[in-house]
Amino acid sequence: MKVVVLIVVISHILFFSSAEAFSVIADLSPSRIEIHSKFTGKNILIFGALMEKTDNIVIIIHGPETSMAIHKKVKVLGLWTNGAKVLVNRVPYFFSFSSATMPYRKIKQIFYEEFIPFSHERDLSNDEREMVEALIQNKIRSSLYQFENAVEIINDRLFRGNIFLPGNIVRGKYTVEIIALDDNRIVGIESIPLVVVKTGLDAWIFDMNHSHPILYGFAAIIGAIFIGWLGFFATNRKKFFNKSGS
Numbered sequence: 001m002k003v004v005v006l007i008v009v010i011s012h013i014l015f016f017s018s019a020e021a022f023s024v025i026a027d028l029s030p031s032r033i034e035i036h037s038k039f040t041g042k043n044i045l046i047f048g049a050l051m052e053k054t055d056n057i058v059i060i061i062h063g064p065e066t067s068m069a070i071h072k073k074v075k076v077l078g079l080w081t082n083g084a085k086v087l088v089n090r091v092p093y094f095f096s097f098s099s100a101t102m103p104y105r106k107i108k109q110i111f112y113e114e115f116i117p118f119s120h121e122r123d124l125s126n127d128e129r130e131m132v133e134a135l136i137q138n139k140i141r142s143s144l145y146q147f148e149n150a151v152e153i154i155n156d157r158l159f160r161g162n163i164f165l166p167g168n169i170v171r172g173k174y175t176v177e178i179i180a181l182d183d184n185r186i187v188g189i190e191s192i193p194l195v196v197v198k199t200g201l202d203a204w205i206f207d208m209n210h211s212h213p214i215l216y217g218f219a220a221i222i223g224a225i226f227i228g229w230l231g232f233f234a235t236n237r238k239k240f241f242n243k244s245g246s
Contacts, residue, residue: 023051023188026178031192033165034199040167046176047160048190056101056181057151059161060115061194062092064172070131086128088135091118094169095139098149098161102181110184117145142168171198 026048033042046059068091074083095117097104104115113119117136124132139145143166151161173195180188 024178024180024190025049025051026176026190026192028176028192028194031194033169033194033196035167035169035171035196036199042165044163044165044176044194045160046163046178046192048158048178050157050159050180051188053156054180054182054187055184056099057153057159057161058100058107058115058177058179058181059096059098059149059151059163060177060179061094061096061163061165061174062117062177063094063174063194064170065090065092067091068135070135072127072131084127084131086124086131088118088132091135093172094144094165094174096146096149096163098151098163100151100153100159104147114186142166144168165196169196171196 026046028044028046030042030044033044044061050057067087067089069085069087071082071085073080075081097107097115099107107115117139136145140147143164146163149161149163151159153159173193176192176194178190178192179186
């Protein structure tokens with residue numbers, strides 16, 4: 001595996017060495033992930049080479065994006081219910097930040113919105129900021145947001161990073177961004193697609209639910225009736241056979 005990775009990196013360097021625009025050459029393995037009922041997660045290897053020495057390498061994986069309404073829970077007459085809400089656009093379901101030399105909090109102070117999971121189109125109140133922060137903390141607890149992954153730089157020219165995608169990721173298109181930093185400036189970026197797909201019975205059920213919802217609903221009703229009938233027959237079969245024998 002290491003020999004194959006080294007050959008790929010060297011071939012990229014030889015091909016792009018004359019092009020100034022390519023200061024970062026990178027690839028990942030695997031570039032396609034299949035999830036199924038027994039899927040528990042997958043390690044992704046991101047590796048590559050630098051055309052020149054830099055201070056830091058940052059790797060970000062994010063996607064798929066969606067809009068979310070974040071509600072604040074309030075207690076009314078002893079019952080918890082939804083209170084105020086804040087709408088946030090382009091929220092990535094998964095976000096991973098990896099750095100070779102500088103922690104996330106320091107990178108965030110320098111670049112702010114360049115490396116955060118999602119930005120806001122308007123200023124938020126203190127309550128709204130607390131709600132957004134609660135969302136991020138929930139994502140962290142679920143391993144869907146990661147901010148402490150590391151990147152290894154080898155001999156000032158090669159780099160590699162391992163990122164774990166947990167078992168609760170969803171299918172869709174993800175983006176892997178490899179960013180070279182030098183003197184607190186972005187000097188090179190490479191972007192690579194990562195695809196997550198469903199396979200097996202889970203994929204069939206998912207596609208049926210989204211592509212043919214009416215047919216899926218009808219099949220679900222028929223299936224529920226059939227399972228209910230089997231349950232009724234199983235619990236009453238002794239009575240049924242006793243009556244038949246008499």
